Amino acid sequence: MSSKRGAAALQPPPAPPDAVPPFAAGPLSITRLSEGTGVTRQAITRHLHALGRVGLVRHARRGRERVWDLNRKRLEKAKQYLDHIAAQWDDAAERLRAFVEDKRGEQR
Amino acid sequence: MAVNTPAPNDTVSTDRIEKRVVLRASRTRVWRALTNAAEFGTWFRVKLEGAFAAGRPIRGRMAIPGYEHVTLELLVERIDPERYFAYRWHPYAVAPGVDYSAEPTTLVEFTLEDTEGGTALTIVESGFDRIPLTRRAEAFRMNDNGWTGQIKHLAKYVE
Numbered sequence: 001m002s003s004k005r006g007a008a009a010l011q012p013p014p015a016p017p018d019a020v021p022p023f024a025a026g027p028l029s030i031t032r033l034s035e036g037t038g039v040t041r042q043a044i045t046r047h048l049h050a051l052g053r054v055g056l057v058r059h060a061r062r063g064r065e066r067v068w069d070l071n072r073k074r075l076e077k078a079k080q081y082l083d084h085i086a087a088q089w090d091d092a093a094e095r096l097r098a099f100v101e102d103k104r105g106e107q108r
Numbered sequence: 109m110a111v112n113t114p115a116p117n118d119t120v121s122t123d124r125i126e127k128r129v130v131l132r133a134s135r136t137r138v139w140r141a142l143t144n145a146a147e148f149g150t151w152f153r154v155k156l157e158g159a160f161a162a163g164r165p166i167r168g169r170m171a172i173p174g175y176e177h178v179t180l181e182l183l184v185e186r187i188d189p190e191r192y193f194a195y196r197w198h199p200y201a202v203a204p205g206v207d208y209s210a211e212p213t214t215l216v217e218f219t220l221e222d223t224e225g226g227t228a229l230t231i232v233e234s235g236f237d238r239i240p241l242t243r244r245a246e247a248f249r250m251n252d253n254g255w256t257g258q259i260k261h262l263a264k265y266v267e
Contacts, residue, residue, distance in 0.1 A: 100141045101132045
């Protein structure tokens with residue numbers, strides 16, 4: 001859809017350090033994760049271990065292969081961090097408003 | 109099952125927060141509230157020592173109940189009179205006993221424009237993608253216990 005492309009063009013480029021592999025369909029092996037990405041298995045393994053250390057992904061055995069999946073709860077928390085900081089700014093902006101719009105705002 | 113449909117949030121930047129407010133005050137008035145360290149401290153609730161100067165750090169203790177143990181340090185990036193003010197800091201650096209100094213900072217930018225009825229202020233904080241995820245998760249855990257209550261507390265001051 002063209003509107004989607006337009007919106008994407010306005011977004012800053014995605015940052016690589018926190019890039020999350022596509023687990024939308026559930027747990028995946030490293031082989032599957034590397035398919036069609038042009039990224040080496042080694043690089044993907046390294047990313048998965050880094051994400052695993054902070055609890056954002058976890059792995060399990062499925063038959064003979066190891067599969068990786070997102071820890072969605074943890075990921076959600078990382079996102080909520082931004083929401084909380086945004087709420088702090090809302091709050092600070094309202095205190096600033098009280099301060100500049102109302103003489104009583106200067107009391108303390 | 110719509111497993112492959114990304115949530116709307118997926119297209120939202122995780123790197124920056126942007127707020128725009130219109131204040132019923134002159135640009136000069138808002139500028140002073142932002143860049144006079146004592147005035148900034150009044151509404152932001154921090155007791156800053158000294159004045160803002162480009163390229164210089166400024167420190168101060170938070171004056172929010174429950175956060176008095178926190179010393180804020182801002183590194184002023186740029187001051188363009190009555191138009192643009194920017195500093196760097198460590199976002200939500202409130203964990204007692206943690207040295208954040210080696211960690212990445214975020215950039216906070218205030219931009220002022222004249223608008224009908226007052227001054228449009230845009231606040232942008234960016235650089236969150238460089239903040240370690242562990243730190244974000246920790247901050248959230250602290251938020252769970254502290255911040256929700258603080259917001260309610262603060263609301264009383266503003267009213």
